[in-house]
Amino acid sequence: MKPERLAAFTDGVIAIIITIMVLELPTPHGADLASLKPVLPLLAAYLLAFVNVGIYWSNHHHMLQAAKKVNGAVLWANNALLFSLSLVPFLIRWIGEEGVHALPVAAYGVVLILAAFCYYLLERALIAAEGEESRVKEAVGAKQKEWVSLIGYATATGLAFVSPYIAVAIYVAVTAMWLIPDRRFEFWR
Template identity: 55%
Template structure:
């Protein structure tokens, strides 16, 4: 077993690079009028949504790792699995933005979100398994309604994108808004455990 410091540092570094890649992919339009910005609004909106998603994963990953005191090989591989899917967000974000939320890019964006959610769940379960019967993380997540709702929403939005891509994108935005609501479950369990 090893400590979690390297896992946290590596994950934070990858996530910081993802955000950097996303912002560097946005090309500055040539011209000095506000009208010149109109063609690039979908790229900017997809960047905002993707930035929010990456931020949500970073925040939740950070809190989840606070409950983890030892790192196993399973946790390392599950974490890499999560980072793989998160690393595809800049590509999916760029494609959906550049193509003004067209069907196939909107479906791919949802697929990346779905696989990220599944990968996060796998990592969460790996951590819970190492903690045993008195798992702090298990107590904190409880029934985890948001964690269950997310993949269902993404799985619904993916095929929907081929008929109603904007509705599909609206579902992605709605799910991000749900996750933006501060979630204090892990903080509460850790604080109660310290007392």
């Protein structure tokens, strides 16, 4: 299979994930600014989740541009990544219905950890499929941002039971770190 086909499939699934997330947003009851107040926490959660899913999509897109070969292990690693990202709408709905509380916020962290791990598995599967001369291997590098992200997610997941707002602040900080463009795959275009 060619990487382009896998990229197209992933694009479709991520589009569905984002669509489901936006459909979970309630319509404010009223036509004034005060009517937005009850939905602001959910809008904030949606924004954070949208940006996180977008970051995964963007990095996935760049990584597959560098890839030349896809095999069964790559397909399953990609499916694992998509599974973890497909849990995001459920968690956004949970946070939206219950508010910013420890368990839903911690569960969001667990899903972020799962997605990061699955993305790592996808990188490894692509490298294994292409061998030592893999352009993906050459581009991946030291993975400093990935380790900082995992430490941040794990810390925030635990802190969610102390203060869910501190946990959310850490999730936002890690997300902001990823908004700085990652140039590792840029040279393969």
